[in-house]
Amino acid sequence: MKQKVKTLIIGSGPAGYTAAIYAGRSSLEPVLYCGLQPGGQLTTTTVIENFPGFPQGIDANQLMTDMREQAKRFGADVRDGSIEKADLSKRPFCLVDERGNELETETVIIATGASAKYLGLDDEKKYAGMGVSACATCDGFFYRKRTVAVVGGGDTACEEAMYLSGLAKKVYMIVRKPYLRAAEIMRKRVEEKENIEILYNTNTLGLFGNDGVEGAHLVRFKGEPNEEKYDIAIDGFFLAIGHKPNTELFKGQLDLDEQGFILTRGNSTSTNIEGVFAAGDVADPVYRQGVVAAGSGAKAAIEADRFLQEKGLK
Ligand SMILES: Cc1cc2nc3c(=O)[nH]c(=O)nc-3n(C[C@H](O)[C@H](O)[C@H](O)COP(=O)(O)OP(=O)(O)OC[C@H]3O[C@@H](n4cnc5c(N)ncnc54)[C@H](O)[C@@H]3O)c2cc1C
Structure with missing residues (x-):
């Protein structure tokens, strides 16, 4: 199958789902791939006590299920499965999922996270x-x-x-x-x-x-x-012996730091390729927190929306 989309989001942690909520509400009709760990890293813990809005804390899996439902409510097409190939050499970018489906997309939000060593x-x-x-x-x-x-x-x-x-x-x-x-x-x-x-x-x-x-x-x-x-x-x-960002797919295409984290420009989520944005832990060797990832997911979706408007693609 070949499909054209405006915004493809890779990853279903707080960054990916928040990007999907914002992109959905901006009528970008985002497609989101969950990857091997639907809900991201937080699904490996129990209660989250520092995510604002939950004075008694919240079950981490419940939080991620709620984010998923919120993204779907605004029209995000949330899919199980992973992105296995990415050609970012020209726009529309071409990405392929594990079943061989090709996605032609004008913007990509990478929210593939990082794993502790x-x-x-x-x-x-x-x-x-x-x-x-x-x-x-x-x-x-x-x-x-x-x-x-x-x-x-x-x-x-x-x-x-x-x-x-x-x-x-x-x-x-x-x-x-x-x-x-x-x-x-x-x-x-x-x-x-x-x-x-x-x-x-x-x-x-x-x-x-x-x-x-x-x-x-x-x-x-x-x-x-x-x-x-x-x-x-x-x-x-x-x-505290380091983290491994999930950026194998993008090596040689995106600018990465020496540990493999995606380098973004200034205070934005833009990468060295116009139309490709990175949010959450995959571009954050410093803070690595759910709420920070969610915030950067929101930024990425806002920036993707502005990019599409500027290019007359929306
Ligand atoms: C045990 C533990 C406890 C934590 N406790 C807290 C806490 O109390 N408070 C807090 O704020 N933070 C906590 N964190 C940190 C928090 O989990 C992360 O900062 C946050 O999850 C990062 O979100 P993210 O969206 O960037 O990426 P992640 O949550 O890492 O999600 C990455 C997503 O990308 C997907 N993915 C990867 N590759 C592909 C691919 N090729 N195709 C499609 N999808 C792909 C994965 O399946 C996953 O869904 C904890 C982390 C751990 C490990």
Whole structure:
């Protein structure tokens, strides 16, 4: 099947659905592909407490189902399935879904998100949502006055450790190398913070605990003659070793940063290709929050609408 559309939205997280609500209300008749994770990353958690409008918090899956219904109410054509090929070399752009259907579209809103990197330990899965987290801003609140560990030695790990140090009683940083890879200023801040203890040359072997994380098995100087195994008692284990944006499809076509996040222009969601917009975590190595993703989805739809008007395509 071949189909012409005005706006194609790729992704069904808060960015994609919000873009679809706005695009639908602007009569762009958007088509949205949900991908392998309908509802996006938030469907992997339980209750969201920081999305405005829900003073008692909201079940994350309910929130995403409601966003989907809201998008459909304004005419979005929400489809299961993924986009597998993208030719952005000329407009209309040509994208192909997993069933081989071709979509010719004047604008594309990419909202394919990003996934946190994990160490690959079985215990990370075992304790998912029970003490293991990849988002200090999301989950730090649950560890007030408790003890947590942050894994990683880069800028993000330092930022997460600093954030958690304002909430938790004690923060360990588990750092593989004998130094922090972070910028000088971040390094200093972390080193000088009295409730942060940096464990250099240290790897995590596993986690333990009955009804949640109660501690981590660590090894210092792994594989060296002075190798030493030891345990620490913690309530939370925070991964901060990076995120992988879902941008494989667009490599070589869109400008990406060194980690693969889509580069957008100034304060907009426009990319280096006119008519292609990026919203949410896929273009956001910094904030990675549901409400921020939703906000940028709204921006992308407004910008797509203005673009179509300017080109006389609406
Ligand atoms: C465990 C966990 C807890 C969190 N808790 C909170 C919280 O409490 N508060 C908060 O604000 N944020 C929280 N976050 C962060 C929040 O989930 C993200 O910031 C937000 O989901 C990003 O939205 P997004 O729309 O950019 O992308 P995502 O939610 O990542 O969605 C990406 C979408 O793109 C789709 N996709 C990918 N590739 C393709 C393709 N080729 N074709 C079609 N579709 C595709 C996927 O299927 C998915 O639907 C949490 C994240 C996690 C992992």
